[in-house]
Amino acid sequence: MKTLDFKRLRLSIIVFTVGFSLLPLLVLGIGVKQRFSSAYQDALRGNLRTLVESKRNAIDLFLNERLSQVTTLASALSYEESSDQATLERIFALMQSSTRYYIDIGVIGMDGYHMAYAGPYNLEGLNYKNEEWFSKVTSKGVYISDVFLGFRKVPHIIIAVLRREGNRSWIVRATIDSDIFESFVKRVQMGRKGDAFLLNDKLVLQTNPRFGGHAMEDMELPFRVEGRFQGVRVQELTVSHRSYLYGWTWLENKDWMLVIREDPEDELRPLFEAEYLVWLLLAGGVAVIIAGTVIVTNTMVRRLEKAEREKAELDANLTQSGKMAALGKMAAGVAHEINNPLAIIREQAGWIKDLLEEDEVKAVPQYKEIYDSVHRIEHHVERAKTVTHRMLGFARRMEPSLHEVDFNKLLGETVQFLKTEALLRNIEVRLNLGENLPPTKSDPTQLQQVFLNLIDNAIDAIGKNGQITLTTRFDADKNELAAVFVDTGCGIPPETLDKIFDPFFTTKKPGEGTGLGLAIAFGIIEKLGGRITVTSAVGKGTTFTVYVPAV
Amino acid sequence: MEQARILVVDDERDYNETIVKRLRRRGFEAETALSGPEALELLGRKSFDVALLDIMMPGMDGIEVLRELKKRTPEVEVILLTGHASVESGVLGMSIGANSYLLKPVDFDELLAAIGQAYERKRLSGGGA
Structure with a gap:
């Protein structure tokens, strides 16, 4: 029963300790992870914002440069120079020598026909007068188109600048391969799900996205675009059950919008790795805590168990002492109560004996019978008296008279008393006396009574041959003398072992023992400041050990 | 030699009366008292040589009776009787002035011996006075 309690105690200590240690650890871990993750998310958004901005600036710069190049070209050349095919081809070759952005360059008169053209296509005879860009550049002076196929059926954009000289006007038009924009956005199409593309204000794709469409097709966006705005917008959006980070902005020189999509999962990989590390460390911490708790708890519970066992032993001793005291009082009371009627019985018998001395009574035929009967009454009163006086002796609370006693000598003397008895029963008494024992302060008669009782019991337990x-x-170390009485007798069963010091407990036949022997021995030794212990195995024998303090 | 005059004080009537009968049979002049006050009253009226006094009595116990007796009639020798083997009460009784102390049930011959000894002491001290 005790062990079960300790098991439960051990379990609850472990559960509570581990629980209370892990809770803060987990809270800390989760908190750190959250903070870390949100900081990382912020960083991601910031990065995306910067990326979108720098890309936009690059594209803006590019368009700006091209526009100013074309504008410069238009203003640098006179009408004659512009319309001269050879000059234009020379200038085009010059322009292409540094960069290869341009596909071709053309000078178009207000009638819509080419005045001059430098480039790989044969566009002779084509009239642009009805083209959209033509009217735009005529009205605005400068025009940058969206990506379109045009007559040549290749996606491109054009930069057109209107030039006036006196009353003459003409248009310088440069065509730029739209692949150039592809290459701008391609570089930021990162990860497995990342994307980047350009849209015009009608949400028509200007570059090929990686997912969900082609250039010059309409594009479905997961966010609403309501007119131009300044700066960059960044938002986390869910597209087909997947979360993406979107960043978008308008170009400054063109009504195009740059959209960059990032897959957080790609971007967050370092974070997940860090998280994995955190979990690993956490698991390590948990393992250490659990192991520590189990070890500490086991040690603690073991100590507790030991203390509990010692306490139980102490309690048992105290209980025994208390029992002795209570029983002593009771025995005294009982003895007293019995002594009075015994005294009366004895006196009545005595009176009858007195009367039996009368001659008339002596003449009664049953005189002998009466005489015998009275004697028997007296005899049994005497017997009862021995019991009650013993009980009173047991209860007597007198201090023992203390002398210095030689343990060995006393034991030797005691053995002498019982030697004949032992010899008759073929019991060998071996003396194994320690040398140079210090004396003990004790009441020799009482101590002798204890020895006598124990040896007597041992002889009874053996019966014959032993x-x-x-x-x-x-x-x-303990300054303690010990006398050990080992017999090869019948032993005491465990269930009666804790009763043997109780007064009136006896295994002998009625009339053979009072059941007070061991109780008296216990009381005496206790009063002398010592103790008696017993161990026994049924069929093997019993060992009594008497401890008394040495001087 | 004159026989002693004995007062037997015990709350047990059966004990008391039987002792008195047995003492009278042996020629003693014996009286019974069943309680302390009764004994003191009797002692006031009659003179005794020896008193047998039970210690455990309801009301006034033997020790109190002994104290009172030693105050009023110190010449009476007292033998204490008890069913309780209390050494303390015995020692106390002796210190107050009891002659001896016997444990019930007492052997009648022992009792007679104690009475004889007490009476002798009384006569000796009485003679000396």
């Missing part, structure tokens, strides 16, 4: 070994020794 061995009694008596050992004396001195424990210097």
Whole structure:
């Protein structure tokens, strides 16, 4: 029952300790992870914002440069120079020598026909007058188109600048391969799900996205675009059950919008790795805590168990002492109550005996019978008296008279008393006396009574043929003398072992023992400041050990 | 030699009366008292040589009776009787002035011996006075 309690105690200590240690650890871990993750998310958004901005600036710069190049070209050349095919081709070759952005360059008169053209296509005879860009550049002076196929059926954009000289006007038009924009956005199409593309204000794709469409097709966006705005917008959006980070902005020189999509999962990989590390460390911490708790708890519970066992032993001793005291009082009371009627019975018998001395009574035929009967009454009163006086002796609370007693000598003397008895029953008494034992302060008669009781019991336990070994020794650490009585008798079953010191407990036949022997021994030794212990195995024998303090 | 005059004080009537009968049979002049006050009253009226005094009595116990007796009639020798083997009460009784102390049930011959000894002491001290 005790062990079960300790098991439960151990379990609850472990559960509570581990629980209370892990809770803060987990809270800390989760908190750190959250903070870390949100900081990382912020960083991601910031990065995306910067990326979108720098890309936009690059594209803006590019368009700006191209526009100013074309504008410069238009203003640098006179009408004659512009319309001269050879000059234009020379200038085009010059422009292409540094960059290869341009596909071709053309000078178009207000009638819509080419005045001059430098480039790989044969566009002769084509009239642009009805083209959208033509009217735009005529009205605005400068025009940058969206991506379109035009007559040549290749996606491109054009930069057109209107030039006036006196009353003459003409248009310088440069065509730029739209692949150039592809290459701008391609570089930021990162990760497995990242994307980047350009849209015009009608949400028509200007570049090929990686997912969900082609250039010059309409594009479905997961966010609403309501007119131009300044700066960059960044938002986390869910597209087909997947979360993406979107950043978008308008170009400054063109009504195009740059959209960059990032897959957070790609971007967050370092974070997940960090998280994995955190979990690993956490698991390590948990393992250490659990192991520590189990070890500490086991040690603690083991100590507790030991203390509990010691306490139980102490309690048992105290209980025994208390029982002795209570029983002593009770025995005294009972003895007293019995002594009075015994006294009366004895006196009545005595009176009858007195009367039996009368001659008339002596003449009664039953005189002998009456005489016998009275004697028997007296005899049994005497017997009862021995019991009650013993009980009173047991209860007597007198201090023992203390003398210095030689343990070995006393034991030797005691053995002499019972030697004949032992010899008759073929019981060998072995003496194994320790040397140089210090004396003990004790009441020799009482101590002798204890020895006598124990040896007497040993003889009774053996019956016939056996061995009694008596050992004396001195424990210097505890300053304690011990006398050990080992017999090879019948032993005491465990269930009666804790009753043997109780008064009136006896295994002998009625009339053979009072059941007070061991109780008296216990009381005497206790009063002398010592103790008696017993161990026994049924069929093997019993060992009583008497401890008394040495001087 | 004149026989002693004895007062037997015990709350047990059966004990008391039987002792008195047995003492009278042996020629003693014996009286019974069943309680302390009764004994003191009797002692006031009659003179005794020896008193047998039970210690455990309801009301006034033997020790109190002994104290009172030693105050009023110190010449009376007292033998304490008890069913309780209380050494303390015995020692106390002796210190107050009891002659001896006997444990019930007492052997009648022992009792007679104690009475004889007490009476002798009384006569000796009485003679000396």
